[in-house]
Amino acid sequence: MVSYFQKSRVAHSIKDLEKSLPSVASINGMLLKDYLQSLQDENRINVEKIGSGNWYWSFHSQEQKVRQKALDEAQAAHDKASATNDELKSKLQDAQTHRDGEEDMLDDAGERREDVLALKAQLEKDIQALARDLATYGDSDPTELERKAEALSQFKTDAVLYTDEIYSMEGWFTNQGIDGEGLAGLRTKLYGDELDAEEGVLKEYE
Incomplete structure (x- = not known):
């Protein structure tokens, strides 16, 4: 449709x-x-x-805006996942280092063996939990972001065509009897920040 x-x-x-x-x-x-x-x-x-x-x-450009919004949301989600991924890796490394240190203590402090074993067991549980969390964020694929960046480049190329369509639509409204004041109001409502207020046309971007 x-x-x-x-x-x-x-x-x-x-x-x-x-x-x-x-x-x-x-x-x-x-x-x-x-x-x-x-x-x-x-x-x-x-x-x-x-x-x-x-x-x-x-306009075709309408779908491009929807896709751009989805791309921005995907980028934000990826950034958040990457940050969480890095944090979990750091915590996992710290926990493993701590566990290794406590294992060394078993040989030097026999009187604290029960306490150390209890701590070791807790650390192992923490490591397992961190590993599960890390696996949850393991699907963040940088190649997918690269693909989306290429798609965004194509969207920019298509913008020229969509601008022509916009002006074609303006011409159609004029032919239907919409006066200059009515057309100006329609531009202001539809184009929003994309309207060049001085020129009364769409802004140009490099």
Whole structure:
């Protein structure tokens, strides 16, 4: 369904969608509004009340933003896992060093043998627990981050194409009779921080 919006590169009224989408997307027309609401909740399509009705559209760049958010979350999760991984390794090494030191004491302090054995048993339990925790974070794979970085590079390359689509959509709204003031308000609402306030167009990035 999203691909239908993106390929059309125009906004659609609910009446247009009720006629076209059931056959294009093989969905029950009675459930169309539920599907549209679900896509809107997932930020995969835009909806704006213009005039007396709602208009729906979607750019390829919309999905890229969703993917970028997922990439940022994955990066944050990886950083947290890596930090935990390093911390667990350090604790495991300290515990093993401590245990080895206590084993040496067994030969030199026989009168403290029971206390040392009890401490040794506790340390072994701690080491086992740390090892289990370490295994939990052992799946953090740097190669996966490298793959995602390459995907991000491709997203930036695609940005030029998506900008053209945005301006194409603006032209379509103009042809539908949206005046300059109305279009300016729509830009401010949709583009947010991406809008160059002085020029009234999307900001350019290197």
